[in-house]
Amino acid sequence: MTDTVTRPSSDDQIASRRRIALVASKGTLDQAYPPLILATTAASLGWEAGVYFTFYGLDIIHEERLERLKVASLANPAGPIQLPNLLGALPGATAAATKIMKKWMSDARMPTVPEFIEMAQGLDVRFFACSTTMGVMGVEEGDLIKGCEIAGAAAFLDFAADADVQLFV
């Protein structure tokens, strides 16, 4: 995790680097993975990568909440536990679905969400925290993990406008 990839050194190379702009809008454990995997992969390909964490997606870079991301047991027909919604609403069902997902990931030797965050930041992936979400949900800059840039929609679009790939997750 402490290694770094070689970065382009000349201005020409930097100007020609590809860029990916991702929006992470969901705050569940399962939906935290795709933007982090894509950003980490893009950076591994030498691309410039940035993720805009907005609405519930802000939990992924919230220092306390990122450790408690969960998998929904309700209204999640593809989730780890296949239960009718009536049973999925029972106490403990969400915790069970979360536990199973974590076991799947661990058994497959996949990094945890905090580990993916560390990998991404180690490759200089930019993390943008949506300022509106912070205001709406009462999140302070100090609540976020280190290295996040607070940005509004215009600032993110300015970054995304020059991206080769833009994805909303």
Add this chain to the structure above:
Amino acid sequence: MTSQFANLTHEKADVELDCSGLLCPLPVYRTSLALGQLSPGQVLRLVTTDPGSLEDIPALTRQTGNTLLAAERHEDQQLFWIEKGLRS
């Protein structure tokens, strides 16, 4: 995709990287880090078991300016020989 490389002669390798048992994006992530440690012209021998690597590793070398010298597809694993490029 990789059939064009299949069963080419083994290349000499300067560094070995075993990504057996690792799923996407870890083989690409670790290969990228490993290539970052090499000098131009050096060769990395990579072992993967994720079948996605058959497309992912050629994509990595295309995107990063490194050269995929050879690849072998076996029943339960894939082998790749990657030469570090000048601009990567």
